[in-house]
Amino acid sequence: xxECPELHLAGRFINRVCGALVFAGGVERSPVGRGPxxxxxxxxxxxxxxxxxxxxxxTLSALDPAAGPxxxxxxxxxxxxxxxxxxxxxxxxxxxxxRFLTRESPPRALCFVDPRRFGSWRLGDxxxxxxxxxxxxxYQAFRENVxxxxxxxxxxxxxxxxxxxxxxxxxxxxxxxxxxxxxxKIPPFEKARTVLEALQEQEKMKKDPSLxxxxxxxxxxxxxxxLELCHTVPTEVITAExxxxxxxxxxxxxxxxxxxxxxxxxxxxxxxxxxxxxFQGEPGPMAPKGQRPRKASRKKSPELKTxxxxxPSPKVTPRASKQRxxxxxxxxxxxxxxxxxxxxxxxxxxxxxxGRRKATAxxxxxxxxxxxxxxxxxxxxxxxxxxGSPCGFGAHVQPLLCERHLLPPPEGxxxxxxxxxxxxxxxxx
DNA sequence: CGTCCACGTCTAC
DNA sequence: TAGACCTGGACGG
Numbered sequence: 001x002x003e004c005p006e007l008h009l010a011g012r013f014i015n016r017v018c019g020a021l022v023f024a025g026g027v028e029r030s031p032v033g034r035g036p037x038x039x040x041x042x043x044x045x046x047x048x049x050x051x052x053x054x055x056x057x058x059t060l061s062a063l064d065p066a067a068g069p070x071x072x073x074x075x076x077x078x079x080x081x082x083x084x085x086x087x088x089x090x091x092x093x094x095x096x097x098x099r100f101l102t103r104e105s106p107p108r109a110l111c112f113v114d115p116r117r118f119g120s121w122r123l124g125d126x127x128x129x130x131x132x133x134x135x136x137x138x139y140q141a142f143r144e145n146v147x148x149x150x151x152x153x154x155x156x157x158x159x160x161x162x163x164x165x166x167x168x169x170x171x172x173x174x175x176x177x178x179x180x181x182x183x184x185k186i187p188p189f190e191k192a193r194t195v196l197e198a199l200q201e202q203e204k205m206k207k208d209p210s211l212x213x214x215x216x217x218x219x220x221x222x223x224x225x226x227l228e229l230c231h232t233v234p235t236e237v238i239t240a241e242x243x244x245x246x247x248x249x250x251x252x253x254x255x256x257x258x259x260x261x262x263x264x265x266x267x268x269x270x271x272x273x274x275x276x277x278x279f280q281g282e283p284g285p286m287a288p289k290g291q292r293p294r295k296a297s298r299k300k301s302p303e304l305k306t307x308x309x310x311x312p313s314p315k316v317t318p319r320a321s322k323q324r325x326x327x328x329x330x331x332x333x334x335x336x337x338x339x340x341x342x343x344x345x346x347x348x349x350x351x352x353x354x355g356r357r358k359a360t361a362x363x364x365x366x367x368x369x370x371x372x373x374x375x376x377x378x379x380x381x382x383x384x385x386x387x388g389s390p391c392g393f394g395a396h397v398q399p400l401l402c403e404r405h406l407l408p409p410p411e412g413x414x415x416x417x418x419x420x421x422x423x424x425x426x427x428x429x
Numbered sequence: 430c431g432t433c434c435a436c437g438t439c440t441a442c
Numbered sequence: 443t444a445g446a447c448c449t450g451g452a453c454g455g
Binding site for chain 2: 002003006054077078079080081116118119120164166173174175176261275276
């Protein structure tokens with residue numbers, strides 16, 4: 001669960017739940033984990049955590065500093081699927097790549113779980129130097145870092161792409177960028193510098209000395225700018241406790257909170273790095289060409305078919321071509337070995353084993369009209385009792401949204417922001 | 430069964 | 443600026 005709210009909540013979880021626990025022994029690492037062995041061993045140690053943007057630092061400290069080893073720091077990134085869980089050491093979840101064992105009997109394990117293994121850890125206390133200040137915990141520094149560097153070529157890009165640049169927006173990810181831009185109805189492919197320079201102007205107005213302090217505060221709260229939202233939107237997720245690491249199978253509140261990302265009725269496009277940006281309204285001047293905004297509808301393709309959608313340009317989306325190529329070029333390297341290792345590392349599979357795909361020489365297809373891929377893959381309403389999936393909230397989003405909004409919004413008409421306001425803890429009164 | 434898609438970086442043309 | 447790196451859920455045939 002990997003944008004700054006998830007990292008922050010993971011840290012809070014570790015401090016609250018593990019703060020009272022005593023850990024013992026060495027740190028276990030699965031052979032496929034994307035990080036080094038941890039050279040730390042103590043017969044009684046504690047674990048504390050702190051997050052910064054999309055990184056999380058753990059500190060292992062012997063309870064008796066005089067007798068034990070010196071403290072060991074570790075900095076994690078969660079990739080697309082990383083998380084921390086505390087569970088009985090005898091029932092490790094699959095993909096628990098790093099484990100800290102408690103001294104209890106029976107012991108439990110604090111696990112870094114990461115099915116896709118895009119996450120990693122490094123030894124030492126250093127944050128990744130290229131990453132900017134945290135949008136949550138270092139708001140002022142974050143803001144200044146952006147506004148002082150608007151001449152950087154990085155801001156030549158569309159705002160939606162710049163929001164993923166961790167040098168300036170450490171902690172923002174794909175769902176947050178959509179939610180933030182949506183609150184201000186900023187076209188995602190407006191040039192970043194244009195958006196942010198305008199913000200500098202507003203800055204001056206807000207510093208108008210004729211305003212009383214309280215009026216100024218009110219003005220700011222009622223008219224948050226883009227950079228403020230980069231702080232308050234993720235903070236909403238945290239303070240409203242939408243994502244509870246102890247209830248990792250319950251994404252109900254979070255799904256309910258999303259106003260734009262994955263929401264039926266919203267449009268989406270691929271940005272220049274192939275990531276899906278969700279938005280409402282105009283895409284903006286720098287929108288990639290050859291792609292038409294796609295409406296996410298609750299229903300699946302049949303009605304889309306009726307719409308004549310012959311793609312005028314033969315252009316293929318980057319993603320499409322990418323995936324086709326991957327399918328075609330599939331040289332599995334020494335599979336058996338990998339499979340065994342994974343088996344050992346991640347424990348027995350729960351369900352039906354899915355045999356590895358053979359390298360079927362799927363021929364590289366010629367370009368396919370976009371319309372073919374255009375159909376909405378968001379599932380239809382399924383009601384609540386759906387079994388929880390081990391990771392990812394995407395699969396859960398739809399049912400809940402449908403619960404709340406029993407009817408889909410008519411095409412083209414989207415719920416107003418106010419209607420959706422959740423009265424979350426950002427109001428400060 | 431196969432294809433598409435996912436909360437993120439990295440590095441190699 | 444494409445891939446590469448991965449697993450697994452949803453969906454279509």
